[in-house]
Amino acid sequence: MALYSEKVMDHFINPRNVGQIENADGVGEVGNARCGDIMKIFLKINKDGIIEDVKFNTFGCASAIASSSMATEMIKGQPVSKALELTNKAVVEALDGLPAIKIHCSVLAEEAVKAAVKDYYDKNSIEYDKELFKENSCEHCNIE
Numbered sequence: 830m831a832l833y834s835e836k837v838m839d840h841f842i843n844p845r846n847v848g849q850i851e852n853a854d855g856v857g858e859v860g861n862a863r864c865g866d867i868m869k870i871f872l873k874i875n876k877d878g879i880i881e882d883v884k885f886n887t888f889g890c891a892s893a894i895a896s897s898s899m900a901t902e903m904i905k906g907q908p909v910s911k912a913l914e915l916t917n918k919a920v921v922e923a924l925d926g927l928p929a930i931k932i933h934c935s936v937l938a939e940e941a942v943k944a945a946v947k948d949y950y951d952k953n954s955i956e957y958d959k960e961l962f963k964e965n966s967c968e969h970c971n972i973e
């Protein structure tokens with residue numbers, strides 16, 4: 830069996846929404862201390878709280894790039910609250926799976942989206958439940 834699904838290969842070779850957004854309403858940058866990969870997500874959010882545009886820059890492995898690409902596709906056009914519900918599991922499922930040792934790469938996408946939403950909330954003094962932004966407890970990502 831191939832290591833990567835066709836969807837992972839497609840999103841790695843033709844990543845969607847690559848780039849930056851000038852004057853983004855929310856920017857989230859996260860890194861994985863183990864592998865050194867970095868992911869940055871930019872959100873353009875309209876007055877109704879809908880994510881009108883989203884872009885990403887990822888310095889990372891194929892799985893991290895495919896995960897960022899898929900995550901941006903999944904939250905584009907959605908309300909901010911919906912983006913917060915995005916889980917790495919949903920990203921992995923949408924990609925038709927990732928090898929077990931690459932699951933942590935999808936966690937980076939979930940964290941980057943959350944960090945960008947948090948930045949948007951903070952910039953606009955929007956109240957939120959701090960529990961939603963608790964440190965990730967993914968066993969793959971914890972540093973020993």
Ligand code: FES
Pocket residue numbers: 861864865866889890891892893931933934937
């Ligand atoms: Fe670091 Fe994939 S190996 S994000």
